[in-house]
Amino acid sequence: MKKLFKEFLKGIFRENPTFALALGLCQTLAVSTSIVNGFGMGVAATFVILGSNIIVSAIRNFIPSKIRIPCFIVIIATFVTIVELVMKAYFPLLSKALGIFVPLIVVNCIVMARAEAFASKHTVVKSIFDGLGMGAGFTLALVLISGIREAFGNGTLLGLVIVRNFEPALLFILAPGALLVIGILIGIVNLLSQRR
Amino acid sequence: MNNLTVSPAPHIKSGLTTQRIMWIVILALLPAGLAGVYIFGICSLKVIFISIISCILSEAIFLKFRQRDTRIILDGSAILTGLILAYNLPPEVPFWIPVVGGAVSIIIGKQLFGGLGHNIFNPALVGRAFLQISWPVYMTTWKNPRWALDAVSSATPLAKEKAVNFSYIDLFLGNHGGCIGEVCILMLLIGALILIFTNIISFHIPASFIGTVVVLTWIFGGDGFFKGDFVFHLLAGGLVLGAFFMATDYVTCPLTNKGKLIFGIGCGILTSLIRLKGSYPEGVSYAILFMNAMVPLIDRYTKTRIYGISKT
Numbered sequence: 001m002k003k004l005f006k007e008f009l010k011g012i013f014r015e016n017p018t019f020a021l022a023l024g025l026c027q028t029l030a031v032s033t034s035i036v037n038g039f040g041m042g043v044a045a046t047f048v049i050l051g052s053n054i055i056v057s058a059i060r061n062f063i064p065s066k067i068r069i070p071c072f073i074v075i076i077a078t079f080v081t082i083v084e085l086v087m088k089a090y091f092p093l094l095s096k097a098l099g100i101f102v103p104l105i106v107v108n109c110i111v112m113a114r115a116e117a118f119a120s121k122h123t124v125v126k127s128i129f130d131g132l133g134m135g136a137g138f139t140l141a142l143v144l145i146s147g148i149r150e151a152f153g154n155g156t157l158l159g160l161v162i163v164r165n166f167e168p169a170l171l172f173i174l175a176p177g178a179l180l181v182i183g184i185l186i187g188i189v190n191l192l193s194q195r196r
Numbered sequence: 197m198n199n200l201t202v203s204p205a206p207h208i209k210s211g212l213t214t215q216r217i218m219w220i221v222i223l224a225l226l227p228a229g230l231a232g233v234y235i236f237g238i239c240s241l242k243v244i245f246i247s248i249i250s251c252i253l254s255e256a257i258f259l260k261f262r263q264r265d266t267r268i269i270l271d272g273s274a275i276l277t278g279l280i281l282a283y284n285l286p287p288e289v290p291f292w293i294p295v296v297g298g299a300v301s302i303i304i305g306k307q308l309f310g311g312l313g314h315n316i317f318n319p320a321l322v323g324r325a326f327l328q329i330s331w332p333v334y335m336t337t338w339k340n341p342r343w344a345l346d347a348v349s350s351a352t353p354l355a356k357e358k359a360v361n362f363s364y365i366d367l368f369l370g371n372h373g374g375c376i377g378e379v380c381i382l383m384l385l386i387g388a389l390i391l392i393f394t395n396i397i398s399f400h401i402p403a404s405f406i407g408t409v410v411v412l413t414w415i416f417g418g419d420g421f422f423k424g425d426f427v428f429h430l431l432a433g434g435l436v437l438g439a440f441f442m443a444t445d446y447v448t449c450p451l452t453n454k455g456k457l458i459f460g461i462g463c464g465i466l467t468s469l470i471r472l473k474g475s476y477p478e479g480v481s482y483a484i485l486f487m488n489a490m491v492p493l494i495d496r497y498t499k500t501r502i503y504g505i506s507k508t
Contacts, residue, residue, distance in 0.1 A: 169296075169330035176329065180304065187308070 004129045011133025018141035018182070019189040023109040028142060029178040031101050035158050038146030039139065040094045044083045044102060046135025049111050051079035053131035056119040063120070072115045073106065080105045110138060141185075148181050149173060214312070217446070218272030220396055224387035225279055225441060231370055231380035236287035237342040240376045243294050244282040250298025251278035258307040273312050277301050280320035283377020283437060284481065285327070288339045293331065297323040317488045318448045321481050328481075338373035353432040355477040367431035378434040388440040397444040400456035401463075405439040406430065408464020416472055429471065438480035439463075448488045455491075455498040462487045 017023045024045070031041045055075045056063075063071045084102050087095040095102065105111065114134055119127040151157055153172030171177045233241045255274040259266045281297050301323030309315045328335045338352055352374045353362050362372055370380030378384075391397045410426045417424020429435070443449060443463055450459050463483045470479025 167331065169326075170332070171326055171330040174329060184304075184308070 004126065007126055007129040008133035008136075011130065011135070011137040012140060013137075015134075016137040016141060016189070017110045017113075017134055018138060018145075019186050021110075021113070022186070023113055024138060025182065027101050027104065027108060028145060028182065029175065031098055032142055032146035032149055032178060032181075033173055034097075034150045034154070034156075035143055035146050036094065037097050038142035040087075040091070041098055041101065042135070042139025042142045044087065044098075045105055045108060045110065045138055046132070047083055048076060048079045048105050048108075049114055049135045049138075050128065050131040051082075052076045052111055052115050053119040053127040054124055056115045057122055057124045057127035060120045068116075068120065069112075072112065072120075076111050076115065077106050110134060145178070145181055145185065148185075149177055153177055214273070215271045217396055218276050220394055221391065221441070222272060222276055222279060224390040224396075225276075225283070225377070227383035227386050228377045228380055228437070229279070229283065231383040232283070232287070232376035235341045235370050235379060236339055236376065239339075240287035242291070243285055243287060243289060243376060244279065246291055247282035247285070247294035247298050248275055248278035250295045251275065251281070251302050254299045254302040255307070258303055259311075262307070262311075264311070268311070271312070274302060277306070277319045277323075280318075280377075280442060281323045283441075284320065284324045284375050284434065286335065286338050286374075287376050288337065289334050293327055293334055296330075297327045300326045313447055315447055316491075317485055318442055318445050321442060321485050321488075324481050325485060340373050341371055352477060353428070354471065362428075362432070364427055364431060367428070372432075374432075375434060375437075378437040381431055381436050384436045384440065388436070391440065391444075397440070398453065398456065400453050401443050401449060401460040402439040404457045404460030405443055405463045405467075406435060408461045409435060409468050412465065412468035413472065416468070429468075433471070433478045434480040435467065438467075438484055442481070443484050443487075448491060450491050450494045450498065452495070452498045452500055455494045458494050458498070459487050459491065462490060 011017070013020075015021060018025070018028055027041060027045070032038045052072070052075050056072060080103060083105070084095075087098075087102060114127075114131060118130050122130070147157065149172045151162060153168050153170060153174075155161060155163065155166045155168040169177075172181065229244060233244075251274045252269055255269045256266050259268055278294075278298055278301075281301055282294060285294060285297070301319040304326070305317055305319030305322030306312065306315045336355075353367060353372050366372055368381045370382075372379060388402065392399060410430055413424045413429040414426040415422055415424065417426065417429060439460075443460065450456050463480075466483035466486055467479045470476055470482060476482070
């Protein structure tokens with residue numbers, strides 16, 4: 001049990017997909033303009049990672065290694081389609097805000113990396129915890145980044161105004177702001193892990 | 197760099213330290229600042245002071261945080277960054293614009309890369325680009341010279357090129373709206389002469405930068421080829437300030453003379469492109485920032501051959 005819990009925690013801290021592995025940055029850059037968007041994307045990606053991890057590890061012994069990548073993609077695409085349709089049906093606004101980046105989860109490096117590096121080599125139970133951990137780490141990172149960007153770039157948090165008469169710095173909502181925030185956060189994470 | 201010879205000790209110390217260079221550049225920038233204060237009134241002096249103080253404080257705080265000797269701030273580089281940043285701001289910005297600009301320049305532009313000598317981009321221009329993108333309204337509200345009739349706000353000559361014709365002498369003396377330090381070409385040239393005659397900067401970057409802009413705006417600036425008003429493009433906007441004081445920053449420009457020429461020509465091409473075809477009226481600062489990113493590449497391909505070793 002302790003070992004499984006370790007697999008879960010690893011995704012949040014030591015191998016955090018955004019800050020430690022620097023994977024899935026394209027989506028992080030694109031959708032982290034507000035906390036709602038960031039959280040929505042995080043949950044969607046978590047579901048896909050979890051689903052693909054389970055299926056990949058369940059059939060890992062039947063996939064010929066030469067065509068494993070196409071197999072992974074078919075599995076991942078299945079779950080992405082589920083997410084996309086559910087989101088369109090029940091969260092149309094979120095779906096509109098995330099736009100093309102929901103179908104693009106198919107080529108999200110985190111999902112591929114977990115399928116290739118973990119799920120195809122470990123048991124189903126372990127892969128579930130790994131997928132949950134990685135998803136949680138990705139969601140946390142997205143919420144953190146989008147929180148900072150929303151606060152500085154729009155003057156709001158979850159859509160609520162924090163300080164009146166605050167003139168938001170447009171840069172944080174635009175692309176350079178995302179790069180700056182991610183870069184500085186990765187720096188801080190590295191600094192903290194060095195000191196420890 | 198051509199006179200560099202390596203010999204055994206004892207060596208003669210030249211006395212030209214980083215600190216000394218910084219103070220000479222600050223001195224050379226002063227005339228343009230005085231002209232700016234004279235033209236736009238006391239509000240511009242306020243912007244200059246706030247910007248410098250913000251830079252010094254950010255540097256001190258961050259050096260303390262990095263556990264470095266805080267006496268490094270006395271080398272004058274923070275003051276110079278603050279001064280150049282202020283010269284790139286409109287005279288009537290709210291007080292917090294130079295505060296944020298100074299902090300961004302020093303912390304993101306310089307200290308996060310490892311301090312003076314390690315920064316990729318010119319710190320003051322990083323601050324200016326940040327402000328320009330974040331608060332475009334404040335950064336493009338210009339003030340007319342204080343003796344003008346409509347002293348509230350106007351566009352820079354570059355922005356309203358087609359509507360109003362400025363005489364060359366007005367542009368040369370700074371009798372028009374613009375950033376604090378860029379308007380008075382006469383005073384900038386005096387400062388530039390000081391820098392060139394004290395051998396602080398070489399002529400390569402300014403000459404190739406300005407030359408390229410002149411040629412390109414002459415060819416493509418008008419209705420037909422070779423009909424552009426290149427004197428206007430030379431005198432309006434921040435070209436002179438940028439070419440002599442910002443593009444020549446030691447840390448962020450190439451080492452060799454050949455590299456400097458390439459750097460200057462690149463800056464010139466980008467500036468002309470942004471001015472003539474882009475959505476911004478002025479492109480000097482973005483051009484310099486862009487070419488700053490190219491410097492490692494330029495340095496790599498203009499590496500001088502080691503003496504006595506054949507080309508292989």
